[in-house]
Amino acid sequence: MQKILIVEDSPTVLKILSHLSSRLNQLEPVFASSLEQAKQLYSAEPDSFFAALADFNLPDAPNGELIDYLLEKKLPTVVLSGSFDEQTQSLLIIKGVVDYVLKEGRYSYELAFDTLNQLYLNQNTKVLVAEDSELARKHICGLLKRHLFQVIEANDGQEAFQHLQDDPDIKLLISDYQMPNMDGFQLVQKVRHEMGQRRISILGLSSADNATVSSKFIKNGANDYLHKPFSIEEFQCRVNHSLHTLALVEKLEKAAYQDYLTSIPNRRFFIKHGRKLHQKAEDKNSQLAVAVLDIDHFKKFNDQYGHEAGDAVLIHFSSLLKTGLANFLFARTGGEEFSVAMAGLSNEQAYQLLDAFREQVATTEFIYDETPLSISVSIGVTNNLEEHLDAQLNRADELLYNAKDAGRNIVVGD
Numbered sequence: 166m167q168k169i170l171i172v173e174d175s176p177t178v179l180k181i182l183s184h185l186s187s188r189l190n191q192l193e194p195v196f197a198s199s200l201e202q203a204k205q206l207y208s209a210e211p212d213s214f215f216a217a218l219a220d221f222n223l224p225d226a227p228n229g230e231l232i233d234y235l236l237e238k239k240l241p242t243v244v245l246s247g248s249f250d251e252q253t254q255s256l257l258i259i260k261g262v263v264d265y266v267l268k269e270g271r272y273s274y275e276l277a278f279d280t281l282n283q284l285y286l287n288q289n290t291k292v293l294v295a296e297d298s299e300l301a302r303k304h305i306c307g308l309l310k311r312h313l314f315q316v317i318e319a320n321d322g323q324e325a326f327q328h329l330q331d332d333p334d335i336k337l338l339i340s341d342y343q344m345p346n347m348d349g350f351q352l353v354q355k356v357r358h359e360m361g362q363r364r365i366s367i368l369g370l371s372s373a374d375n376a377t378v379s380s381k382f383i384k385n386g387a388n389d390y391l392h393k394p395f396s397i398e399e400f401q402c403r404v405n406h407s408l409h410t411l412a413l414v415e416k417l418e419k420a421a422y423q424d425y426l427t428s429i430p431n432r433r434f435f436i437k438h439g440r441k442l443h444q445k446a447e448d449k450n451s452q453l454a455v456a457v458l459d460i461d462h463f464k465k466f467n468d469q470y471g472h473e474a475g476d477a478v479l480i481h482f483s484s485l486l487k488t489g490l491a492n493f494l495f496a497r498t499g500g501e502e503f504s505v506a507m508a509g510l511s512n513e514q515a516y517q518l519l520d521a522f523r524e525q526v527a528t529t530e531f532i533y534d535e536t537p538l539s540i541s542v543s544i545g546v547t548n549n550l551e552e553h554l555d556a557q558l559n560r561a562d563e564l565l566y567n568a569k570d571a572g573r574n575i576v577v578g579d
């Protein structure tokens with residue numbers, strides 16, 4: 166685990182920082198109370214440190230000498246201080262610190278730790294910078310690298326669009342307005358029209374003194390706009406804000422498509438993607454098998470061992486689905502009902518795979534609260550495309566009822 170060097174001379178503040186450091190994800194705090202001690206700790210194992218949270222004034226470093234030392238060592242640094250005048254604040258940012266935080270109490274320390282956590286996550290976040298002026302591009306990329314983002318550079322809109330096509334993981338596009346080949350407005354428009362489904366935040370930039378540039382950028386699909394030249398701090402705030410909003414949207418989207426209990430996809434996800442598979446099978450005249458699976462006598466787990474036991478059975482069953490039918494679209498589509506869509510499979514092929522899965526469910530031992538529970542599943546499957554997915558699911562459901570009538574723990578196909 167990488168370390169965070171925390172340097173603070175006040176025992177009271179150090180105590181609070183030590184208490185709050187449990188907030189750090191995947192980072193281990195190491196504490197020092199002077200410049201001398203910080204130097205010793207750092208030089209003993211320089212490669213193990215990820216970043217620093219450092220007090221601006223220390224008895225043996227009254228004028229920010231510790232900050233200069235940490236920046237010289239290229240250690241990303243968040244600065245703490247009891248007071249900052251505006252000049253010192255801008256000087257720190259110009260020198261290259263990640264951020265500064267006033268010692269105003271618990272919330273500001275929490276903010277400092279959140280900044281460090283964010284810095285750690287930024288290492289996996291890709292940002293694309295489209296800017297034709299090399300000087301401006303290098304400046305923007307340098308600011309992003311200070312916050313440890315993975316930065317990709319493009320000279321114009323066309324090159325930027327190509328990068329977006331090649332790399333689906335790019336989360337933020339920072340685009341200048343005036344560029345050769347394809348300008349910023351055209352780029353934003355193309356991204357929003359041709360990559361409509363893509364979750365990407367866009368920040369427009371321009372030095373034009375025309376008041377309509379900002380609204381045009383946003384009307385074309387940018388999320389935010391910044392006029393050049395900009396202050397480093399405002400740039401950082403807008404980048405963080407854009408990515409934070411995007412992360413919230415992604416979180417909401419995940420929650421909307423995931424079953425809360427088992428963490429596998431839910432009915433909404435199944436219908437959305439199942440309809441696409443169904444359409445594709447119709448268009449290409451190919452096969453699509455759809456199955457409905459229902460755990461047998463599920464109610465008895467709840468009745469005999471309690472609702473938590475029922476939940477545990479659902480989680481266990483879902484984990485078997487995740488491994489047994491991982492190559493297909495599957496979801497929890499009801500209480501103890503699950504659905505699977507298997508593209509390209511004939512009825513017979515689907516039947517065989519599902520029967521092997523049924524067997525696996527029946528033979529895998531599951532122990533709840535020291536009691537072995539025997540679980541089985543009934544399955545109905547059809548590859549008759551019907552008119553649409555919902556009708557095919559209804560047909561699979563009818564076959565499932567036949568399986569229940571036939572005594573359960575069985576697969577019934579068309």
Ligand SMILES: Nc1nc2c(ncn2[C@@H]2O[C@H](COP(=O)(O)OP(=O)(O)OP(=O)(O)O)[C@@H](O)[C@H]2O)c(=O)[nH]1
Pocket residue numbers: 426459460461462463464465467471472473474475476479499500501569573
């Ligand atoms: N523990 C738990 N129980 C659930 C959940 N969702 C639905 N149930 C219960 O699942 C049970 C379903 O029972 P039934 O529809 O009678 O079906 P069954 O007992 O499986 O019987 P057959 O399907 O005929 O084999 C009901 O008692 C629901 O309350 C859940 O998320 N957790």
